[in-house]
Structure formats: structure tokens, C-alpha cells
Amino acid sequence: xxxxxxxxxxxxxxxxxxxxxxxxxxxxxxxxxxxxxxxxxxxxxxxxxxxxxxxxxxxxxxxxxxxxxxxxxxxxxxxxxxxxxxxxxxxxxxxxxxxxxxxxxxxxxxxxxxxxxxxxxxxxxxxxxxxxxxxxxxxxxxxxxxxxxxxxxxxxxxxxxxxxxxxxxxxxxxxxxxxxxxxxxxxxxxxxxxxxxxxxxxxxxxxxxxxxxxxxxxxxxxxxxxxxxxxxxxxxxxxxxxxxxxxxxxxxxxxxxxxxxxxxxxxxxxxxxxxxxxxxxxxxxxxxxxxxxxxxxxxxxxxxxxxxxxxxxxxxxxxxxxxxxxxxxxxxxxxxxxxxxxxxxxxxxxxxxxxxxxxxxxxxxxxxxxxxxxxxxxxxxxxxxxxxxxxxxxxxxxxxxxxxxxxxxxxxxxxxxxxxxxxxxxxxxxxxxxxxxxxxxxxxxxxx
Amino acid sequence: xxxxxxxxxxxxxxxxxxxxxxxxxxxxxxxxxxxxxxxxxxxxxxxxxxxxxxxxxxxxxxxxxxxxxxxxxxxxxxxxxxxxxxxxxxxxxxxxxxxxxxxxxxxxxxxxxxxxxxxxxxxxxxxxxxxxxxxxxxxxxxxxxxxxxxxxxxxxxxxxxxxxxxxxxxxxxxxxxxxxxxxxxxxxxxxxxxxxxxxxxxxxxxxxxxxxxxxxxxxxxxxxxxxxxxxxxxxxxxxxxxxxxxxxxxxxxxxxxxxxxxxxxxxxxxxxxxxxxxxxxxxxxxxxxxxxxxxxxxxxxxxxxxxxxxxxxxxxxxxxxxxxxxxxxxxxxxxxxxxxxxxxxxxxxxxxxxxxxxxxxxxxxxxxxxxxxxxxxxxxxxxxxxxxxxxxx
Numbered sequence: 001x002x003x004x005x006x007x008x009x010x011x012x013x014x015x016x017x018x019x020x021x022x023x024x025x026x027x028x029x030x031x032x033x034x035x036x037x038x039x040x041x042x043x044x045x046x047x048x049x050x051x052x053x054x055x056x057x058x059x060x061x062x063x064x065x066x067x068x069x070x071x072x073x074x075x076x077x078x079x080x081x082x083x084x085x086x087x088x089x090x091x092x093x094x095x096x097x098x099x100x101x102x103x104x105x106x107x108x109x110x111x112x113x114x115x116x117x118x119x120x121x122x123x124x125x126x127x128x129x130x131x132x133x134x135x136x137x138x139x140x141x142x143x144x145x146x147x148x149x150x151x152x153x154x155x156x157x158x159x160x161x162x163x164x165x166x167x168x169x170x171x172x173x174x175x176x177x178x179x180x181x182x183x184x185x186x187x188x189x190x191x192x193x194x195x196x197x198x199x200x201x202x203x204x205x206x207x208x209x210x211x212x213x214x215x216x217x218x219x220x221x222x223x224x225x226x227x228x229x230x231x232x233x234x235x236x237x238x239x240x241x242x243x244x245x246x247x248x249x250x251x252x253x254x255x256x257x258x259x260x261x262x263x264x265x266x267x268x269x270x271x272x273x274x275x276x277x278x279x280x281x282x283x284x285x286x287x288x289x290x291x292x293x294x295x296x297x298x299x300x301x302x303x304x305x306x307x308x309x310x311x312x313x314x315x316x317x318x319x320x321x322x323x324x325x326x327x328x329x330x331x332x333x334x335x336x337x338x339x340x341x342x343x344x345x346x347x348x349x350x351x352x353x354x355x356x357x358x359x360x361x362x363x364x365x366x367x368x369x370x371x372x373x374x375x376x377x378x379x380x381x382x383x384x385x386x387x388x389x390x391x392x393x394x395x396x397x398x399x400x401x402x403x404x405x406x407x408x409x410x411x412x413x414x415x416x417x418x419x420x421x422x423x424x425x426x427x428x429x430x431x432x433x434x435x436x437x438x439x440x441x442x443x444x445x446x447x448x
Numbered sequence: 449x450x451x452x453x454x455x456x457x458x459x460x461x462x463x464x465x466x467x468x469x470x471x472x473x474x475x476x477x478x479x480x481x482x483x484x485x486x487x488x489x490x491x492x493x494x495x496x497x498x499x500x501x502x503x504x505x506x507x508x509x510x511x512x513x514x515x516x517x518x519x520x521x522x523x524x525x526x527x528x529x530x531x532x533x534x535x536x537x538x539x540x541x542x543x544x545x546x547x548x549x550x551x552x553x554x555x556x557x558x559x560x561x562x563x564x565x566x567x568x569x570x571x572x573x574x575x576x577x578x579x580x581x582x583x584x585x586x587x588x589x590x591x592x593x594x595x596x597x598x599x600x601x602x603x604x605x606x607x608x609x610x611x612x613x614x615x616x617x618x619x620x621x622x623x624x625x626x627x628x629x630x631x632x633x634x635x636x637x638x639x640x641x642x643x644x645x646x647x648x649x650x651x652x653x654x655x656x657x658x659x660x661x662x663x664x665x666x667x668x669x670x671x672x673x674x675x676x677x678x679x680x681x682x683x684x685x686x687x688x689x690x691x692x693x694x695x696x697x698x699x700x701x702x703x704x705x706x707x708x709x710x711x712x713x714x715x716x717x718x719x720x721x722x723x724x725x726x727x728x729x730x731x732x733x734x735x736x737x738x739x740x741x742x743x744x745x746x747x748x749x750x751x752x753x754x755x756x757x758x759x760x761x762x763x764x765x766x767x768x769x770x771x772x773x774x775x776x777x778x779x780x781x782x783x784x785x786x787x788x789x790x791x792x793x794x795x796x797x798x799x800x801x802x803x804x805x806x807x808x809x810x811x812x813x814x815x816x817x818x819x820x821x822x823x824x825x826x827x828x829x830x831x832x833x834x835x836x837x838x839x840x841x
Contacts, residue, residue: 035596397593421599
């Protein structure tokens with residue numbers, strides 16, 4: 001092969017390598033960008049008067065007098081729409097039955113959409129579920145609902161080779177000749193005066209409990225559950241892991257027993273996370289009966305054995321990287337081995353041990369599979385500290401799955417799901433970032 | 449090293465005071481006992497890890513074996529009919545095992561080449577300060593919780609695939625295949641004309657081959673691209689979706705362990721190869737990679753294990769339909785994996801703890817456990833063997 005081709009191959013090889021890294025960076029961006037942008041939308045959005053009503057009724061927040069003024073203002077505009085509905089109702093009654101049928105289905109859809117926007121219409125019975133007691137709390141969702149009001153979605157089945165495509169048909173012509181036809185342009189033009197949207201920072205998303213299966217409210221129970229589980233896991237795993245690492249580095253003799261133990265450590269590191277969940281169910285709950293059924297205790301124990309190998313490995317590395325001169329100097333001054341470990345080696349290795357601990361904390365917070373069978377429930381209030389031994393808890397990781405896949409109205413609460421994912425990803429990435437910074441400071445200290 | 453108590457001993461007795469630094473024989477014995485018992489306690493705590501591993505095997509197997517006792521092995525491994533809720537329930541897990549294999553292989557096909565290339569780039573090509581910025585990116589990829597990946601796969605990626613999957617695949621094909629085909633054309637024409645002596649004939653042959661192969665490559669690009677563009681993806685939650693996301697989850701493992709293996713090869717080998725006039729690419733491919741091959745193999749095994757054992761991504765985005773796809777390589781169909789079945793079916797099976805439905809999930813867990821254990825053993829043996837070879841050289 002001549003030199004030119006070899007050089008070309010060399011350059012393209014370099015390009016391939018750099019390309020892979022660029023693709024990984026892009027992938028990271030592509031995954032994080034929607035999560036961050038839409039997750040922030042759960043906290044910062046244009047809230048409508050319905051949301052302010054909700055906050056005032058359920059959480060007793062906000063200026064009551066200001067709210068009353070706003071309600072009066074918006075009611076002024078809503079009343080006209082309600083009057084149009086009333087007039088059409090009377091027209092309907094006077095129509096012959098076949099014409100009534102013609103309008104019935106579309107009219108019901110119009111009323112449902114209006115309820116989704118403004119809340120219960122005059123004449124409706126008091127709804128049981130909280131989600132039906134208020135209209136749209138977010139302006140972006142209100143605009144989507146407005147489309148549902150103004151247009152009907154039909155499906156185009158004409159091309160048999162292709163999946164049916166949806167398309168929109170305006171509702172207004174369907175009501176031509178009746179009084180209802182004026183409702184559509186009226187609502188379209190005056191919706192902002194009926195809902196009075198305003199930018200807000202809903203910090204309650206982090207501190208409130210959820211109302212009616214996450215339709216309203218916040219995600220505090222989930223955040224607290226994740227904190228309980230992760231901190232509980234660390235309480236069990238951290239001391240055990242550090243002590244085991246001390247044994248491996250300082251006391252273990254090279255032999256069959258030690259290599260078996262190290263093998264066991266890496267085996268434990270490789271066990272799939274769902275198998276940890278099965279073990280937690282079979283051992284902690286069904287055999288040891290640490291709690292009657294799911295509980296934070298069982299979940300923490302399961303998570304603890306999952307993160308144990310990582311803590312052991314990181315602590316081992318940290319202890320091994322302490323210069324031998326420290327240990328030799330301490331022993332030379334007459335200290336015992338145990339004293340040396342406690343007063344010289346461990347403090348010197350502490351940053352590295354903490355780095356491993358912080359990364360494991362992030363992992364314990366983010367894992368779902370071990371807690372599915374042992375600790376997690378889908379709905380619930382934030383449990384008190386005294387209940388950790390016996391009751392299960394909602395958790396960010398489990399509830400993200402639950403809201404996205406199993407929830408009855410998953411498509412309507414997307415913003416809550418994004419908010420949860422953002423919360424979880426933020427917690428984990430912050431922990432990892434602090435570990436990276438810690439490690440950079442350690443390597444600087446060791447070099448200099 | 450002289451015992452310090454001896455020196456102080458002399459000084460104290462010289463001054464006539466009783467020395468508190470003499471350690472009596474009894475005290476020394478006590479010290480030794482407490483030291484030994486302390487060590488024993490530490491050993492106990494350290495062996496906690498081994499005890500846990502044994503317990504995991506024991507308890508998972510204990511709840512898995514009853515299934516095989518009730519239903520036997522044949523149906524589970526050879527039948528594709530998975531209907532655990534039917535009246536005579538059927539537990540044919542072949543399609544589910546196939547689904548696990550399919551997404552694992554798919555993610556390996558993407559992650560292994562990319563991971564090895566990236567680790568080579570990190571260890572040999574990138575300058576040190578750039579490496580300090582790239583490593584956090586890879587660590588962040590590893591740190592993102594699997595639920596977040598699963599959410600992305602379900603809510604962002606699946607609709608994207610479903611609505612415009614064909615064009616996306618076509619663009620991916622063009623972006624990836626064009627540079628490769630270009631390179632192959634140049635190298636192939638070079639190799640084929642290498643036997644001809646230098647001169648005008650060589651130049652014309654070279655040019656001719658370039659044109660012919662180039663035309664073939666363009667035709668290939670065009671036809672495959674067209675076919676891809678016309679693809680209709682029925683459901684965005686399919687094996688392709690899961691494979692792509694899983695590959696990005698397995699990448700950090702492969703990259704970091706491979707990088708360690710590449711670093712362990714050492715500078716001598718590389719410098720020798722450069723001294724003989726090889727380009728960097730030739731050095732890496734012909735010298736460094738073979739030397740680090742066992743470590744890289746271990747890294748690949750670890751990465752594949754990660755993809756096999758992943759639960760949340762597959763549960764949310766694989767479609768969860770237990771059937772073997774129509775042409776067996778059709779990644780655009782929904783599949784079901786072992787991990788997703790365990791996670792999903794346990795909710796219904798939990799109440800009936802004595803039943804085959806509960807035990808079959810443990811049987812699947814046992815399969816996963818055994819496979820991961822064996823792969824771990826293999827990858828450890830490989831690493832140990834490589835360490836012996838490298839230090840023995």
C-alpha cells in the first residue's frame with residue numbers, strides 16, 4: 001500500500017474515533033435536552049385562574065381578595081358563553097328528534113371540551129374527582145383543549161397501504177344556522193380573558209403532595225421517598241463497605257479465601273438489578289419478614305446490597321492510593337495498626353471514599369428494579385419518619401414508570417412526568433458532578 | 449527499627465522513676481487477643497459480601513426450582529406460547545428468551561464498535577486536557593438513571609420512530625455508510641492494483657477501478673436508502689428503539705474498561721511500532737489492539753451483561769409483545785424480554801405465592817443470574833490471564 005493511502009486510512013481512523021465520541025456527546029444532549037426543557041415547564045409555566053383557584057382551595061395559598069376580583073372579571077366573559085349554551089339548549093328542545101340526533105354527539109363533545117377548559121358548567125352536578133372540579137390549570141394545555149373545542153379530529157383511511165392519518169375538521173360549519181355557531185369564535189377570541197393566564201414559578205411542585213393521582217399538585221412524596229430509600233441504603237452499605245475495604249487492603253493475605261471474596265464482590269457487582277428485586281422479595285420480605293409487605297426498610301436493604309460492591313471498590317482504590325509513607329511514618333512513631341488506619345489512612349483516603357459513596361448514593365436514588373417488589377407504591381402521601389420500618393413509599397424512579405406507562409391519563413400529565421424525570425436526573429447528576437469535582441481536587445492534591 | 453520503649457525505658461530507670469512505657473507480658477497478650485478478634489470481626493464483615501452472593505443464589509434458586517418441578521423444562525424452553533393467565537396456563541418462554549437475545553445482540557452491534565473506537569480515541573488520540581472534558585461526558589451517560597432513558601425511549605424516541613422512522617433510518621444509513629463505502633472503494637482499488645507495476649497502466653487501472661467501485665457504492669447507497677425511506681414502522685416501541693437506547697447505556701462500561709486495557713499495554717509496544725515507521729492507525733490496529741484484546745473482550749462481555757440485565761428501558765419501550773418477529777431479524781417489531789416479564793408479571797403473580805406463575809418469574813431470574821455469573825467468571829479469567837501474559841513478557 002502506498003504512503004498516501006496509508007495516511008488516508010490513518011486520518012479516517014482518527015476521524016472515526018472522534019466521530020464515536022461526538023456521537024456519544026450528541027446522544028447525551030439529545031436525551032437531556034427534552035427532559036430539561038419540558039421538565040422546567042412543570043415548574044415555570046403560564047398558570048390560569050383555575051390554577052390559582054386550585055391553590056387557594058386545596059393548599060390555602062394566594063391572595064384571596066385578588067382572586068375574587070379575578071374570578072369576577074373572568075365570570076363576566078364566561079357568562080356570555082354559558083348564555084349561548086343555554087340558548088342552544090332551548091333551540092335543541094324545540095327541534096324535531098332527527099335534527100337533535102344530528103347535533104347531539106358533536107354538542108356533547110363541545111360541552112366536554114368546554115368543561116375541560118373552564119371547569120363545571122352551570123347546571124352540572126358537583127364532580128367527585130378533583131380533576132373535574134377545575135378547568136385547565138396550564139395555559140399551554142388550555143390552548144390544546146381549545147383546538148379540541150374548535151376542531152374535530154377525523155381519520156383518513158383512504159390509502160390502504162399507509163397507517164391512517166388524522167386531520168382536523170372545523171366544528172363551526174356543523175352548527176351553521178344555529179345560535180351555537182357564534183360560540184366558537186367568541187371562545188377563541190376571549191379564552192385568555194376567561195382564563196387570565198400569567199407566568200408563574202410553581203415552587204409547590206417540589207413541596208406539595210399530589211392531588212387526584214398527580215393531576216394537580218406536586219411530587220414531594222416521591223422526592224421524600226427517594227431520599228429515604230437512598231439514605232437508608234447508604235446507612236447500611238457505607239459502614240459495611242468501608243470496613244470490608246479496610247480488610248481487603250490492610251489485613252487480607254493473598255490466598256484462596258481472599259481471591260474468593262474478591263470474586264464474590266465482582267459477582268455481586270454484575271447481578272442484574274431485577275434479580276436484586278427478586279432476592280429482596282424472597283429473602284427480606286418472605287423469609288426474614290422485616291416487614292409485613294413492602295416497606296422502606298426492605299427497599300433500603302435491597303438497595304444497600306446492590307451498591308455495596310461499588311462502595312467496596314471505590315474505598316479500596318482510595319485506600320490503596322494513600323502513599324505508603326504515611327502508613328510507615330505512623331507505624332514508625334509506634335502507633336498500632338488499627339490506630340494507624342483510623343487516624344492516618346482513613347482520613348487521607350476520605351475524599352476518595354466519599355466520591356465512591358456519592359456516586360453510589362446517586363445510583364441508589366435512580367434505580368427502580370430493586371424497589372418494585374420491595375418498597376414502591378404508586379400513590380400515597382408522604383410517609384412520616386416513624387413509618388419507614390413498616391410502610392411502602394412512592395419514589396421518583398418507580399413513579400416515573402407508573403405515570404408514563406400505567407397511568408389512566410398518561411398523556412394528560414406529561415408535564416408532571418417530565419418534572420419528575422428532571423428532578424431525578426438533577427439529583428443524580430448533581431451528585432455525580434460533586435464526585436467529579438472531588439476527584440479532581442484529590443488528584444490535584446496527590447500531584448502537588 | 450529499634451523499639452522506642454527500650455530507649456525511653458533506659459532514661460526512666462536512670463532517673464529512678466517506674467516507667468509506664470514497659471508493656472507487661474499480660475498486657476501484650478491482651479493486645480494480641482484484641483487484635484486477632486478485631487481481625488476476625490473484619491473478616492466477618494468483609495465476607496458479608498460472599499454471604500450475600502450465596503444467599504442470592506440460594507433464595508432465587510429455591511423459588512425457581514418448584515416451577516421446573518411442576519411444569520418441567522420442555523415447555524419453558526421450546527414453546528412460544530406465553531399465557532400465564534389462561535385457564536390451563538401456558539408458560540412457553542422461548543419468544544421471551546429470544547427477545548432478550550435480540551435486543552442484547554442489537555445493542556452489542558452498535559455499542560461494541562463505537563465503544564472500542566471511542567476508547568482508542570481516548571487512550572491514544574486525544575490530548576490530555578481534552579480527555580479531562582470527555583471523561584465526564586461518558587460518566588454522565590453512565591449516571592443517568594435507567595428510568596430516565598426508558599422515559600426518553602417511550603415519550604420522545606418512540607413517537608419519532610413511528611411518525612418519521614423511515615426517513616430517520618435513511619439518513620442514518622447515508623451518514624454512516626457513505627464514509628465507510630468511500631474508504632472501502634479507495635482501499636479496494638489500491639489493493640487490487642498493487643500487483644501491477646508502477647506506470648501509466650497502473651494509473652488507468654486505478655482510475656477505472658475507482659470509478660467502477662464508486663458507481664457500485666453509490667448505487668448501493670441509493671437503493672438501500674430508498675428502501676429504508678419507504679419503511680412503515682407500525683409501533684415506535686420495538687426492538688430497534690430498545691437496542692439503540694441500550695447501546696448508549698452499555699457504552700460507558702465498554703469504553704472505561706477498554707481504556708484501562710489499552711493503557712495497560714504500555715508505551716514500549718507503541719514506540720517500537722512507531723519507530724518502525726507505522727502510522728498511528730496501523731500501530732493501534734496491528735499492535736496495540738491485539739495486545740489489549742483480552743481486556744477489550746472482558747469489557748465487551750461486561751457491556752453486554754449490562755444490556756442483558758437492564759429492566760426499565762425494555763419494560764417501557766419494547767412493546768412487551770411475546771412473539772418471535774416475523775422474519776427473525778425484523779427489529780421493527782415489538783418484543784418482550786426476560787427482565788420486563790419479571791417486572792411486569794410479578795404484580796399479578798404475587799398474591800398466589802404457591803403457584804407456577806410466581807415461580808416461573810424466579811426461574812427467569814435464575815436464568816439471568818446464572819448467565820451473568822458465568823459471563824463474569826469468563827471475563828475475570830480473561831483479565832487474569834492477560835495480566836499474567838503481560839507481566840510474564
